[in-house]
Amino acid sequence: MKKNMSLLLAIMLVTVLVLSACGKKEEPAKDGAAAPKASAPASTVRLGIFKNVTHAPGYVALEQGLFQKYWGENVKIEVTAFDNGSDFSTALATDQIDLGYTGPGPATNQFLKSKNFRIVSGSNNGGAVLVAAKDSGITSPKDLLGKTVAIPTKGSTNEISLRLLLKENNLNVTTDKTGVQIIARAPADTLIAMRQKEIEATLVPEPWGTQMEQEGIGKIIVDWNKIPPNNGDYPLTLLAASDKFLKEHRDMVKQAIKANADAVDFIKKNPDKSYELINNRLKALSGKGMEINLIKAAISRLNLTTDVNKAAIEEMAKVSIDAGYIKDIKKEELDLSKFLDLSLLEEVKAGK
CATH class of the missing domain: 3.40.190.10 (Periplasmic binding protein-like II)
Structure with missing residues (x-):
């Protein structure tokens, strides 16, 4: 009888433990938010870039296969070349591209209209x-x-x-x-x-x-x-991503930030090798290359960096308000806090 009672108690204890485990809630992240689930990688990434040497890190990242390295060989990269930031920003806001390189002026103007993309990293200041x-x-x-x-x-x-x-x-x-x-x-x-x-x-x-x-x-x-x-020392070239792509493939945006950072580092350490890479991509985007001495001179006038100067972007936005490019917003009401999402950049800098 005692043996049967002991066996019954043991079975009941196991049952309680199993049920407790099944009903256990997912542990929250340290900041109190639910830990995000890893998303499946996109099969195709639509990347935009200008036909301009000031977008050199993007050129080198493409030529060196850095995006492919982080995204994987199975991801197809579709590159669209733009002549100006207005066309790029419109394409990003209307889901024609997923991410890419642009200037702060047109990007800020478009963001204040659509509010559906973010700046995620710097690439080049000045030039x-x-x-x-x-x-x-x-x-x-x-x-x-x-x-x-x-x-x-x-x-x-x-x-x-x-x-x-x-x-x-x-x-x-x-x-x-x-x-x-x-x-x-x-x-x-x-x-x-x-x-x-x-x-x-x-x-x-x-x-x-x-x-x-x-x-x-x-x-x-x-x-x-x-x-x-x-x-x-103001942002001239920035890396931007659509809200949709950030939501569905945030890990891939982080990988793009890494590729951009690697390209910035490569150009600084290997300038002579970079000139030819930049010229190759320029040929692919515009149909014609450029004399290497011109590319060299141009690179010498760039401050390649992943940092983003928020104060400079805000100052430029106020000029756009005065010029009438940004309408229905007063300078004292300007809020670009959601325009910049540098959390992933901070993670990359921290080696995460």
């Missing part, structure tokens, strides 16, 4: 220069009074820098000779216009300024490290 045409008589920004200055596209980061530069020199943007007129032209068209003496100055990303100077048709009068904001 734009102010060039005056030969025989224009322009030797400093103050000489731009009554002149017409070209920028790549309306609302671009380059236009924001130009507006800040003009403000520093007490010059206004106008539509007549009482101030400075701004026109939008693609850098390649600006180069031709400079050759034909149709424009007097331009604020453009490298290597266009160096090319104009080397051809003898223009002269750099404000170098990259004097261009506002923050004397050239």
Whole structure:
């Protein structure tokens, strides 16, 4: 009888333990949130990038197979080349691409409309220069009074820098000779216009300024490290990802941040090898390459970094508000806290 009772008690104890284990809730993460489940990798990643040397880390990451290394050989990478940030930001907001490289100006403007993508890492700070045409008589920004200055596209980061530069020199943007007129032209068209003496100055990303100077048709009068904001140390190229891709494949976004960081490190340690890699990708994206000496000169005017200067982005956004590119938002109401999601970047820097 005692044996039967002991056996029955043992069975009941095992049953209780099993039921307790089955009903146990998932342990929360240390911050109190439920631990996220690992998502299945995407079979295809749609990546956007500009046809511009200032996007050098993205070029090297593609040429060195760094994205493929982190995402795996079974992931197909579809690369879409863009001419400007407005087109890129629209594509990201409308689910035409998943992530990629862009400038802060157009990205900020689009985010405040759609609020469905985030900046996840830096890539390059600075790299734009102010060039005056030969025989224009322009030797400093103050000489731009009554002149017409070209920028790549309306609302671009380059236009924001130009507006800040003009403000520093007490010059206004106008539509007549009482101030400075701004026109939008693609850098390649600006180069031709400079050759034909149709424009007097331009604020453009490298290597266009160096090319104009080397051809003898223009002269750099404000170098990259004097261009506002923050004397050239402002984000010019950033890595952005859509909210959808972040939600469904956050781990892959983290891997993209690692690939970008590896590319930045590679260029710094292997500049000579990088020039050819950059040229190869430039050929693939635009159909034509560039002289290595131009690429070298352009890279020397870039501050390649994964850091993101939030204050500089906010300052540029306020210029966009004043210019009318960002509507229905007052400068004192500007909130870009959700525009930047640097949590994954911080994890990568911490070696996680």
